[in-house]
Amino acid sequence: MQALPNLFDLPIAEPAAKLAYEAIQQGKNVFGVVHRQVLSNLKSTFYPRLGKVDSLDDETLEYVRNRQTDLLERDWQDAQEGVYPVSLLFDQPWDEFFRLYPQVWLDAPQIWQRVDQKKVQEFAPEIDVEGYPRYYIQNFHHQTDGYLSETSAEIYDLQVELLFGGTADAMRRRILAPLKRGLAAFSSIPANQIRILDVPCGAGRTLKQLRGTFPDASLYGVDLSPTYLQKANRLISQDRGVLPQLLQANAESLPYVDNYFHGISSVFLFHELPAPARQNVIDECFRVLRPGGTFVICDSIQLDDSPELKMAINNFPVMMHEPYYRHYSTDNLVKRLQDAGFVDVETDVHFMSKYLFAHKPV
Numbered sequence: 001m002q003a004l005p006n007l008f009d010l011p012i013a014e015p016a017a018k019l020a021y022e023a024i025q026q027g028k029n030v031f032g033v034v035h036r037q038v039l040s041n042l043k044s045t046f047y048p049r050l051g052k053v054d055s056l057d058d059e060t061l062e063y064v065r066n067r068q069t070d071l072l073e074r075d076w077q078d079a080q081e082g083v084y085p086v087s088l089l090f091d092q093p094w095d096e097f098f099r100l101y102p103q104v105w106l107d108a109p110q111i112w113q114r115v116d117q118k119k120v121q122e123f124a125p126e127i128d129v130e131g132y133p134r135y136y137i138q139n140f141h142h143q144t145d146g147y148l149s150e151t152s153a154e155i156y157d158l159q160v161e162l163l164f165g166g167t168a169d170a171m172r173r174r175i176l177a178p179l180k181r182g183l184a185a186f187s188s189i190p191a192n193q194i195r196i197l198d199v200p201c202g203a204g205r206t207l208k209q210l211r212g213t214f215p216d217a218s219l220y221g222v223d224l225s226p227t228y229l230q231k232a233n234r235l236i237s238q239d240r241g242v243l244p245q246l247l248q249a250n251a252e253s254l255p256y257v258d259n260y261f262h263g264i265s266s267v268f269l270f271h272e273l274p275a276p277a278r279q280n281v282i283d284e285c286f287r288v289l290r291p292g293g294t295f296v297i298c299d300s301i302q303l304d305d306s307p308e309l310k311m312a313i314n315n316f317p318v319m320m321h322e323p324y325y326r327h328y329s330t331d332n333l334v335k336r337l338q339d340a341g342f343v344d345v346e347t348d349v350h351f352m353s354k355y356l357f358a359h360k361p362v
Contacts, residue, residue: 028166053315071351075170083177088212111142141320153227171353175296178357182294191216196263204232206267219244252280256288267298271328286340289360297356
């Protein structure tokens with residue numbers, strides 16, 4: 001029997017798919033705006049004393065919207081150019097959204113109460129915090145139990161999607177094109193022998209993008225949180241192919257031999273690390289990367305690359321418990337990469353994220 005064609009390969013599919021993609025993203029953005037506004041109004045009603053931040057003016061808001069539009073256009077173009085399949089743009093976890101969205105609202109009053117009481121290192125009695133770095137024992141984003149509970153692991157990625165108007169995966173995917181270009185240096189190696197590490201892998205959303213782009217590669221992930229690793233394992237097990245090898249480990253001391261990986265990705269990590277830990281992680285990534293390998297970073301924008309968004313950058317650590325963000329916002333990550341030994345360091349910016357691409361010399 002002849003195989004049915006992929007719907008995305010049909011001639012009529014491209015314009016229809018783009019319209020569908022744009023409609024979905026617009027709907028997610030509108031929903032995110034409404035969600036944040038309602039949440040803010042309720043917080044002001046029940047906790048009027050909580051600190052408020054200055055609102056962005058209309059010109060800045062229009063600038064942000066344009067950056068968001070540019071991000072989504074780049075996302076679509078990369079799919080069209082074959083960096084990753086178009087189907088990856090439509091990999092939306094709708095079942096999880098309907099199941100977990102009520103939990104986001106149920107968690108909100110606990111967050112407001114914790115903010116009001118200025119509690120930023122509060123964990124349930126049953127959660128063992130021994131053995132973790134002190135800087136990690138935080139209620140980042142004022143999350144209940146930080147990164148160490150099952151509930152946190154379940155709702156984290158949805159919270160990020162709501163914060164960024166449904167663009168979190170599109171921002172993650174901006175690492176894929178430079179990583180793919182970098183891995184071309186190993187074209188003589190069979191695809192299933194290419195090793196890619198995601199550090200930290202969190203609940204698995206970046207690993208999912210990597211699997212869609214590199215279906216035959218050997219994927220690895222490390223994270224400090226056992227509950228996030230469990231969530232990542234459940235998420236990636238939905239896909240075909242060999243499961244990634246996931247380990248609980250501190251990125252400051254990666255449990256791998258020297259020169260092991262062909263590529264390493266790091267998404268939304270460095271703004272949550274104190275400066276010494278930032279350098280330690282970069283040094284470790286250099287150590288375990290093979291000569292000729294590529295290191296790609298996606299993280300928050302910084303003041304030097306987005307001065308127009310200075311107010312938003314200054315607001316972020318006030319709105320969200322991010323104790324290391326102010327230092328991060330002015331940190332010289334290019335120099336840190338070069339100090340570790342990386343060469344050919346490039347930077348880019350898409351929407352609210354900054355990207356750094358670096359190579360280990362041959």
